[in-house]
Amino acid sequence: MSGPERSAGGLGAIAATLKSLARTSLWRGGQALRHLNRDGGFDCPGCAWPEPRDRARIEFCENGAKHVAHEVTKRRVTREFFAAWPIPKLLGETDHWLERQGRLVEPMIKRAGFDRYEPLSWEAAFRRIAEVLRKLDSPNQAVFYTSGRTSNEAAFLYQLLARQFGTNNLPDCSNMCHESSSTGLSQVIGVGKGTVALDDFEKADAIFIIGQNPGTNHPRMFTTLVEAKRRGAKIVSVNPLKESALIRFTHPQDVLGLLGHGTEISDLYLQVRVGGDVALLKGIMKEVLTAEDRAPGRILDWAFIRNHTEGLETFRAALDRIPFDDLVRESGISREDMHKAAAIYLGAERVIACWAMGLTQHKHGVANVQEIANLLLLRGNIGKPGAGVCPVRGHSNVQGDRTMGISEKPRPEFLRKLGAEYRFDPPREHGLDTVAAIRAMHEGGAKVFCAMGGNFVVASPDTAYTEEALRRCRLTVGVATTLNRTHLVTGEEAILLPCLGRSEIDVQKQKPQFVTVEDSMSIVHRSEGRLTPVSAELKSEPAIVAGIARALFGDDGLVPWRDLGEDYDLIRDAIAHVVPGFEDFNRRVREGGGFRLPSGVQRREFATPSGKASFTTLPLPRMELASDEFLMMTIRSHDQFNTTIYGFDDRHRGISGNRRVVLLHPDDIAAEGVKAGDLVDLESRFGPERRVLRGFAVVAYDVPRRCAATYYPEANALVPIGSVADGCNTPTYKSVRIVIRRAAS
Numbered sequence: 001m002s003g004p005e006r007s008a009g010g011l012g013a014i015a016a017t018l019k020s021l022a023r024t025s026l027w028r029g030g031q032a033l034r035h036l037n038r039d040g041g042f043d044c045p046g047c048a049w050p051e052p053r054d055r056a057r058i059e060f061c062e063n064g065a066k067h068v069a070h071e072v073t074k075r076r077v078t079r080e081f082f083a084a085w086p087i088p089k090l091l092g093e094t095d096h097w098l099e100r101q102g103r104l105v106e107p108m109i110k111r112a113g114f115d116r117y118e119p120l121s122w123e124a125a126f127r128r129i130a131e132v133l134r135k136l137d138s139p140n141q142a143v144f145y146t147s148g149r150t151s152n153e154a155a156f157l158y159q160l161l162a163r164q165f166g167t168n169n170l171p172d173c174s175n176m177c178h179e180s181s182s183t184g185l186s187q188v189i190g191v192g193k194g195t196v197a198l199d200d201f202e203k204a205d206a207i208f209i210i211g212q213n214p215g216t217n218h219p220r221m222f223t224t225l226v227e228a229k230r231r232g233a234k235i236v237s238v239n240p241l242k243e244s245a246l247i248r249f250t251h252p253q254d255v256l257g258l259l260g261h262g263t264e265i266s267d268l269y270l271q272v273r274v275g276g277d278v279a280l281l282k283g284i285m286k287e288v289l290t291a292e293d294r295a296p297g298r299i300l301d302w303a304f305i306r307n308h309t310e311g312l313e314t315f316r317a318a319l320d321r322i323p324f325d326d327l328v329r330e331s332g333i334s335r336e337d338m339h340k341a342a343a344i345y346l347g348a349e350r351v352i353a354c355w356a357m358g359l360t361q362h363k364h365g366v367a368n369v370q371e372i373a374n375l376l377l378l379r380g381n382i383g384k385p386g387a388g389v390c391p392v393r394g395h396s397n398v399q400g401d402r403t404m405g406i407s408e409k410p411r412p413e414f415l416r417k418l419g420a421e422y423r424f425d426p427p428r429e430h431g432l433d434t435v436a437a438i439r440a441m442h443e444g445g446a447k448v449f450c451a452m453g454g455n456f457v458v459a460s461p462d463t464a465y466t467e468e469a470l471r472r473c474r475l476t477v478g479v480a481t482t483l484n485r486t487h488l489v490t491g492e493e494a495i496l497l498p499c500l501g502r503s504e505i506d507v508q509k510q511k512p513q514f515v516t517v518e519d520s521m522s523i524v525h526r527s528e529g530r531l532t533p534v535s536a537e538l539k540s541e542p543a544i545v546a547g548i549a550r551a552l553f554g555d556d557g558l559v560p561w562r563d564l565g566e567d568y569d570l571i572r573d574a575i576a577h578v579v580p581g582f583e584d585f586n587r588r589v590r591e592g593g594g595f596r597l598p599s600g601v602q603r604r605e606f607a608t609p610s611g612k613a614s615f616t617t618l619p620l621p622r623m624e625l626a627s628d629e630f631l632m633m634t635i636r637s638h639d640q641f642n643t644t645i646y647g648f649d650d651r652h653r654g655i656s657g658n659r660r661v662v663l664l665h666p667d668d669i670a671a672e673g674v675k676a677g678d679l680v681d682l683e684s685r686f687g688p689e690r691r692v693l694r695g696f697a698v699v700a701y702d703v704p705r706r707c708a709a710t711y712y713p714e715a716n717a718l719v720p721i722g723s724v725a726d727g728c729n730t731p732t733y734k735s736v737r738i739v740i741r742r743a744a745s
């Protein structure tokens with residue numbers, strides 16, 4: 001362990017990029033990078049940060065290179081592999097090992113009573129899935145999960161398949177990710193998405209980065225942040241960990257010019273307690289309101305507040321009643337630092353707030369998001385250039401999937417238009433989200449689980465409970481590029497359908513196809529694979545959905561499934577009819593870098609019942625920890641993409657070689673009577689429930705007292721299925737109450 005880096009990025013990033021490419025075929029890897037995020041190329045399968053308009057610039061990062069390298073590997077998981085590896089034996093291997101076996105290349109089935117996958121034809125696979133689905137007592141016994149890499153075209157077809165079948169059971173990774181943002185923002189501004197674009201960052205005077213580690217998870221964001229800093233914008237970071245990239249960042253593309261120096265990023269770094277953001281934001285807002293009291297009428301944006309908002313009086317009265325001492329205690333941030341943050345906020349005409357999982361995966365995730373909105377509304381920082389909310393999305397098309405109707409709670413207007421397009425009556429009753437789907441499978445209410453990408457078992461909370469849920473299914477189906485644990489925790493029967501990756505050429509009926517994605521800033525653009533697929537047997541995600549649908553509904557039904565699977569222009573035509581903002585989709589998406597979906601928020605038209613944005617009056621959450629308890633967050637290392645572990649080097653944090661670690665404050669380590677390097681057991685507490693994981697190495701780290709950090713997914717077994725965010729069911733991956741015990745040796 002070498003301790004946190006002094007400047008993130010730089011030469012270390014370049015070295016790591018070359019290393020990950022060297023693991024693939026260098027030529028194939030190089031070809032892939034040539035087309036990454038370029039006009040006519042494919043969208044990076046990493047994060048959802050937008051590409052700059054000037055595509056001439058090289059736009060990829062070290063971690064983007066790793067994601068691509070993982071996909072373009074030459075290793076293949078063949079039928080001989082599956083013959084040699086019964087499922088119980090595969091389950092004994094690590095997630096890291098499973099993913100390293102390479103790409104799935106042909107459809108496979110595990111039949112009831114067997115313990116191995118064996119090959120079957122595509123047609124037989126589609127027929128079998130249709131047979132099992134048809135035998136269900138109700139369409140609501142099927143669950144259709146989506147991970148966020150799925151293209152708009154595939155997502156649109158997939159939700160259509162589920163709805164034509166008769167269910168809204170469309171849980172997605174968003175249920176575990178930015179659901180708190182979507183829920184919180186919809187209530188406040190009438191839309192569950194961010195309101196800024198890249199050019200707003202060029203105008204912002206201050207940027208708040210709260211509960212996000214962009215140095216690892218959104219590295220391309222630093223192109224934007226470094227430019228903002230050089231222009232004089234102020235940056236405030238709020239995070240229990242001192243993430244090194246947020247302190248100082250060296251852009252890999254600047255390395256030769258600025259060797260070793262880098263740009264100082266944060267003007268103020270607030271090391272909040274885990275789960276302490278509501279308290280901190282309230283403290284900052286109290287300081288803002290104090291300033292207004294001193295100079296009445298001159299601090300708040302009264303014209304905006306009067307014309308475009310409601311609820312300020314109630315909000316203000318409630319905040320007045322909360323003493324500063326409570327806010328300092330709950331947040332772990334001094335009043336002086338709250339004052340400094342307020343001063344930066346007040347010194348800026350235009351403010352953007354960015355956030356990610358550090359805010360959403362808490363019991364108070366929705367409240368966290370709404371307090372950010374409150375702060376911005378006070379000075380009219382929503383719906384003007386250079387200002388607004390920026391929930392930074394995770395998966396590269398998670399936002400687009402929602403726009404395409406992947407949602408267990410579809411809007412009635414969407415269903416009406418979908419029904420009109422295909423002359424059918426889509427189900428209206430809300431479906432199951434991720435946590436509800438796990439419970440339904442566990443309790444026998446759902447019997448078929450179909451996953452469009454992702455690694456459900458490993459990404460979900462409460463590993464043992466979720467595994468049992470899948471094992472109780474009649475059939476589990478996975479559409480995937482690489483092998484993962486979810487494919488091995490099977491229902492009675494299981495089918496694996498290998499698909500093309502982003503980087504690969506997709507030809508249907510001799511015609512090359514492209515797909516589209518929507519980034520975090522609502523820009524819709526093309527993505528077109530350029531590499532020869534690793535196997536001629538692979539099908540595209542749209543073709544797979546169409547294949548299942550044809551087996552299920554036949555060709556003479558309501559939806560022209562065969563045509564849709566063979567010509568994505570036809571899918572886009574349907575999207576243009578059904579989804580607002582996609583008019584003339586096929587033409588517009590072929591022009592330049594794509595188009596931005598319109599939002600009334602930019603004109604301060606809020607799609608709320610009153611037409612106004614609302615201040616939300618929220619109580620102060622109290623985190624009452626027993627004297628032996630810690631509040632644990634689960635975080636990503638620099639060497640993974642969600643459940644796919646690339647390696648064991650969390651370079652920016654200086655932690656390497658082991659991912660079964662628990663980060664604790666040095667004084668807490670001493671108080672627990674252990675030493676750095678010792679192995680401990682972690683026990684989570686949720687009411688009377690107890691869950692235990694053994695053998696985590698203690699790492700001394702600069703984290704607030706009584707807070708702890710472990711890696712996702714190693715610690716997922718500790719996250720109780722019942723512990724979810726108020727109002728939206730997001731698992732509380734970042735506030736798990738635990739106790740630490742010396743490992744029984």
Ligand SMILES: Nc1nc2c(c(=O)[nH]1)N[C@H]1C(S)=C(S)[C@@H](COP(=O)(O)OP(=O)(O)OC[C@H]3O[C@@H](n4cnc5c(=O)[nH]c(N)nc54)[C@H](O)[C@@H]3O)O[C@H]1N2
Nearest residue numbers: 063211212213217238274275356357358394395636641642
């Ligand atoms: N390389 C790479 N890129 C990725 C991913 C990946 O795994 N690898 N995953 C993608 C996905 S799906 C997503 S959603 C995003 C995730 O991107 P992030 O949200 O940046 O990822 P996390 O590591 O989950 O943690 C976020 C940060 O929240 C902080 N945090 C935890 N609890 C709190 C809290 O209570 N308050 C505050 N203020 N901060 C807190 C943690 O210290 C950490 O720095 O990244 C996307 N991009």
Ligand SMILES: Nc1nc2c(c(=O)[nH]1)N[C@H]1C(S)=C(S)[C@@H](COP(=O)(O)OP(=O)(O)OC[C@H]3O[C@@H](n4cnc5c(=O)[nH]c(N)nc54)[C@H](O)[C@@H]3O)O[C@H]1N2
Nearest residue numbers: 147173177453454455459479480482484634642643712733
């Ligand atoms: N403890 C804890 N748990 C968490 C989180 C956390 O912070 N802490 N974060 C949550 C978040 S934010 C998210 S988004 C979820 C992620 O949950 P998921 O999206 O379900 O998981 P991923 O690990 O992203 O999925 C990886 C798999 O996707 C498949 N795949 C990759 N590319 C493609 C493709 O192009 N097509 C298809 N069909 N398949 C492909 C590969 O087989 C790979 O194994 O995890 C959640 N779980």
Ligand SMILES: [Mo]
Nearest residue numbers: 177178394395
């Ligand atoms: Mo995510």
